[in-house]
Amino acid sequence: xxxxxxxxxxxxxxxxxxxxxxxxxxxxxxxxxxxxxxxxxxxxxxxxxxxxxxxxxxxxxxxxxxxxxxxxxxxxxxxxxxxxxxxxxxxxxxxxxxxxxxxxxxxxxxxxxxxxxxxxxxxxxxxxxxxxxxxxxxxxxxxxxxxxxxxxxxxxxxxxxxxxxxxxxxxxxxxxxxxxxxxxxxxxxxxxxxxxxxxxxxxxxxxxxxxxxxxxxxxxxxxxxxxxxxxxxxxxxxxxxxxxxxxxxxxxxxxxxxxxxxxxxxxxxxxxxxxxxxxxxxxxxxxxxxxxxxxxxxxxxxxxxxxxxxxxxxxxxxxxxxxxxxxxxxxxxxxxxxxxxxxxx
Amino acid sequence: xxxxxxxxxxxxxxxxxxxxxxxxxxxxxxxxxxxxxxxxxxxxxxxxxxxxxxxxxxxxxxxxxxxxxxxxxxxxxxxxxxxxxxxxxxxxxxxxxxxxxxxxxxxxxxxxxxxxxxxxxxxxxxxxxxxxxxxxxxxxxxxxxxxxxxxxxxxxxxxxxxxxxxxxxxxxxxxxxxxxxxxxxxxxxxxxxxxxxxxxxxxxxx
Amino acid sequence: xxxxxxxxxxxxxxxxxxxxxxxxxxxxxxxxxxxxxxxxxxxxxxxxxxxxxxxxxxxxxxxxxxxxxxxxxxxxxxxxxxxxxxx
Numbered sequence: 001x002x003x004x005x006x007x008x009x010x011x012x013x014x015x016x017x018x019x020x021x022x023x024x025x026x027x028x029x030x031x032x033x034x035x036x037x038x039x040x041x042x043x044x045x046x047x048x049x050x051x052x053x054x055x056x057x058x059x060x061x062x063x064x065x066x067x068x069x070x071x072x073x074x075x076x077x078x079x080x081x082x083x084x085x086x087x088x089x090x091x092x093x094x095x096x097x098x099x100x101x102x103x104x105x106x107x108x109x110x111x112x113x114x115x116x117x118x119x120x121x122x123x124x125x126x127x128x129x130x131x132x133x134x135x136x137x138x139x140x141x142x143x144x145x146x147x148x149x150x151x152x153x154x155x156x157x158x159x160x161x162x163x164x165x166x167x168x169x170x171x172x173x174x175x176x177x178x179x180x181x182x183x184x185x186x187x188x189x190x191x192x193x194x195x196x197x198x199x200x201x202x203x204x205x206x207x208x209x210x211x212x213x214x215x216x217x218x219x220x221x222x223x224x225x226x227x228x229x230x231x232x233x234x235x236x237x238x239x240x241x242x243x244x245x246x247x248x249x250x251x252x253x254x255x256x257x258x259x260x261x262x263x264x265x266x267x268x269x270x271x272x273x274x275x276x277x278x279x280x281x282x283x284x285x286x287x288x289x290x291x292x293x294x295x296x297x298x299x300x301x302x303x304x305x306x307x308x309x310x311x312x313x314x315x316x317x318x319x320x321x322x323x324x325x326x327x328x329x330x331x332x333x334x335x336x337x338x339x340x341x342x343x344x345x
Numbered sequence: 346x347x348x349x350x351x352x353x354x355x356x357x358x359x360x361x362x363x364x365x366x367x368x369x370x371x372x373x374x375x376x377x378x379x380x381x382x383x384x385x386x387x388x389x390x391x392x393x394x395x396x397x398x399x400x401x402x403x404x405x406x407x408x409x410x411x412x413x414x415x416x417x418x419x420x421x422x423x424x425x426x427x428x429x430x431x432x433x434x435x436x437x438x439x440x441x442x443x444x445x446x447x448x449x450x451x452x453x454x455x456x457x458x459x460x461x462x463x464x465x466x467x468x469x470x471x472x473x474x475x476x477x478x479x480x481x482x483x484x485x486x487x488x489x490x491x492x493x494x495x496x497x498x499x500x501x502x503x504x505x506x507x508x509x510x511x512x513x514x515x516x517x518x519x520x521x522x523x524x525x526x527x528x529x530x531x532x533x534x535x536x537x538x539x540x541x542x543x544x545x546x547x548x549x550x551x
Numbered sequence: 552x553x554x555x556x557x558x559x560x561x562x563x564x565x566x567x568x569x570x571x572x573x574x575x576x577x578x579x580x581x582x583x584x585x586x587x588x589x590x591x592x593x594x595x596x597x598x599x600x601x602x603x604x605x606x607x608x609x610x611x612x613x614x615x616x617x618x619x620x621x622x623x624x625x626x627x628x629x630x631x632x633x634x635x636x637x638x
Binding site: 157209212260282284 | 359360382383384386389390392439466467470498501502505506508509510512544
């Protein structure tokens with residue numbers, strides 16, 4: 001039987017993230033009166049795949065199982081809180097890799113049951129968006145969510161985040177990662193590719209540029225990039241060209257969506273949002289449409305527990321509902337646009 | 346020359362092109378200029394603008410043969426990425442979308458697809474309605490293809506626009522669109538709709 | 552258990568985890584139960600409890616599935632127990 005949350009001015013929520021390569025715990029404080037939040041503590045550990053190979057779900061889950069007790073302990077210690085002082089327990093229920101998702105879910109359920117705390121499942125993509133909004137302070141943005149798991153353009157309408165555009169095949173994170181692994185880098189490859197691109201002589205190598213309305217397609221680009229390696233093209237210039245092409249595609253569709261929706265704010269979230277060239281392009285595109293670019297602070301652009309905790313706190317505050325542990329699910333392909341967001345208008 | 350400039354009026358700053366109302370041999374015309382995108386690599390940008398300008402000019406004329414109403418093409422300059430075409434004084438469908446207009450759009454798309462033309466950018470803002478006639482403008486992303494996959498992407502795009510920008514009308518408008526398409530096409534829409542479903546499953550964790 | 556292809560064998564594993572307190576056993580069992588769904592062909596898993604013990608029965612006609620699932624469950628029991636331990 002879950003304990004009824006006492007009426008007080010602040011709430012403490014624990015968020016557990018474990019969808020893919022990152023295992024993270026975070027405790028956030030929610031001010032009920034002011035309706036804003038503060039990150040009290042956040043700890044994370046990232047699984048590093050052997051160079052040249054992608055993330056293996058079972059190996060990644062082993063990493064999470066290995067590191068999780070210590071990460072949680074550190075998180076509670078940094079927050080100076082005992083589990084009994086938490087008001088809600090939340091976990092990333094999807095989308096993601098099954099074995100990885102199960103680690104976070106098991107931990108959350110155990111805590112929820114033992115300490116009698118409400119349990120909240122959170123959609124990982126929604127977490128990126130909501131945390132990004134909270135940290136940047138924007139109001140009604142067009143959102144570009146770019147990571148290994150997602151490449152989507154979103155705008156809020158009628159209780160849900162609606163998809164204005166997305167990738168038709170690979171995500172931008174998958175494009176960069178698969179190319180990176182092809183040249184024997186270690187996943188996640190985004191940083192290294194950005195480094196190569198910046199240090200290149202900026203000689204553009206033509207690659208397929210595929211925009212279909214508001215959607216993009218990267219598989220042709222990846223194939224062409226790989227065959228350019230076989231032809232002996234300079235790796236740094238190729239990395240430069242991949243970025244120039246794929247980021248321009250994304251920026252173009254963002255610009256169209258901005259023009260169509262007439263929104264004055266663009267928010268970029270997700271692991272790939274840390275890329276400075278992408279931010280630079282989007283800033284220019286936003287200016288052309290008289291809009292302002294907001295980007296999620298670097299520290300929180302990748303996967304982390306805070307995005308889970310924050311979203312759960314908003315959800316719980318708005319609905320005062322939690323899930324029964326028996327019904328607490330994980331869903332590997334949980335779509336963001338299928339989630340009702342009742343705390344936003 | 347000075348008098349001519351005064352008569353040029355910017356009527357829309359789009360994401361891709363600026364639309365001007367200009368005098369053209371004694372009547373009003375539209376000048377559509379694809380702007381340089383400074384954030385894009387110069388070589389890539391020049392290439393894209395030129396290619397889309399040429400494509401659009403060709404398509405505007407070609408599709409008339411199938412019975413699709415489009416503005417008349419007057420002039421094209423691929424280097425400047427400019428197209429000069431007939432001025433249609435109507436209302437943009439984005440502002441007045443209804444079931445019957447969605448039905449008409451469905452018919453148009455079916456005619457294009459039956460002639461292996463993929464529009465590539467089926468959004469409501471690319472249609473104008475004037476005196477009950479539907480005009481299709483903007484063919485920059487169009488191409489020829491017989492593949493069901495490409496037709497499915499076209500349909501899915503329109504569905505996506507309805508479910509995001511026209512969410513209040515979504516169900517009825519999409520049904521009307523599909524009915525309009527089915528009533529006009531010589532092919533089997535169900536095959537295409539199946540592929541639409543498959544595409545919708547991609548782009549996320551599998 | 553869903554039967555599929557002709558099986559050469561069926562292996563059963565019986566695991567009993569005795570907890571010092573009932574409350575701990577309950578928490579662990581609740582943590583694991585929701586994931587006991589969508590079993591592949593030739594595989595079955597049942598969890599029950601007796602006093603302070605959690606009883607797990609696993610049956611499988613595929614050794615790899617058996618090893619992976621048993622490995623995962625035991626690891627889950629381990630982490631769930633660690634996170635509710637008091638210092």
